[in-house]
């Protein structure tokens with residue numbers, strides 16, 4: 099609670115928590131949404147959330163002038179009907195896992211908090227009911243930074259079950275931070291996939307005017323219900339406008355921006371398709387198509403957790419590798435520099451990775467090389483360092499993204515023996531390696 103004096107002032111001006119207000123004092127003027135007073139703050143400090151997202155506290159004093167600018171700005175539309183299942187539309191299953199797409203602004207903390215019911219999300223996008231006969235299953239409610247291979251398994255099994263029970267497609271609503279890891283994991287785990295599995299999320303929560311949740315969900319529903327893509331894809335804004343989404347192959351997608359709505363880009367690959375908000379699908383590059391075969395989807399979900407993703411950089415220490423060897427790690431993906439180099443020729447012994455790398459390979463570790471450039475292809479034939487690394491037994495992972503290679507190696511070591519894992523790491527299984535990299539690269543994002 100604010101102080102008695104401030105509460106009286108609020109009353110006088112018809113101001114309530116959540117309203118947009120302006121505060122003027124000798125220091126200047128500020129506008130934003132009135133937040134409740136956190137327990138830790140003094141009762142004469144008024145907290146507002148500014149448009150840039152930051153909360154600021156302004157001391158209320160004699161000369162402070164308050165004004166109510168407008169009513170609650172961020173409240174979710176309350177009087178919208180939930181998506182009602184309609185007959186005759188394609189059957190689509192929506193698996194709800196959490197993330198910003200399932201979050202709301204919390205008026206108490208000023209942050210975003212998870213919605214606990216999938217229905218709360220659907221109530222805000224009733225349009226979905228006109229696109230697909232939607233079955234919603236909340237299988238978890240977690241932010242994606244907290245996901246593990248155990249959640250990947252749960253999602254893979256729920257997706258397979260939905261398709262095997264007749265769903266035309268599956269939507270997985272997911273936090274965006276690690277969505278590309280999950281997309282890769284599902285791409286490797288789902289076998290005999292004959293339907294689209296579409297991961298989608300939001301960079302801004304659904305109760306904000308600028309939220310991308312609505313269009314991402316609508317485009318995902320169109321793609322899940324009407325496309326003939328038999329792959330795992332990510333469906334997010336194609337650019338910063340609200341016109342269309344991009345479908346990006348799950349093993350070739352990466353979150354490239356912390357906050358932009360078009361943060362996900364295909365790397366070394368073209369978008370598979372663009373889906374407009376009106377439902378038209380414009381196919382853009384080759385993809386695996388659904389067939390009339392009635393094979394059941396199977397899930398291979400074992401995962402070797404003793405696999406690491408390691409970035410080498412100037413001054414990086416090979417002790418990290420020795421630590422992993424001592425812990426019994428079975429695989430490592432190196433995120434090397436440029437075409438796939440790590441420091442094995444420096445004269446400074448504490449920074450030279452050569453002998454630790456030999457120890458790792460002698461201990462039976464599978465070592466894969468990717469590039470921290472992300473775009474382009476690693477190549478052991480250009481520089482002598484990379485040639486030496488390949489001779490030591492490092493496997494060059496072509497144009498695979500480091501995160502995808504990490505997930506793939508965990509999957510391979512979890513489901514196959516070491517020799518097969520070594521052979522398969524540099525072979526394309528789920529579109530993760532292209533014969534010739536397509537460079538759809540936007541330097542302006």
Ligand code: GLU
Pocket residue numbers: 196197198199240241242243272273274275276299300301302
């Ligand atoms: N960090 C959270 C997550 O990845 C929220 C971010 C988001 O969903 O965009 O789940």
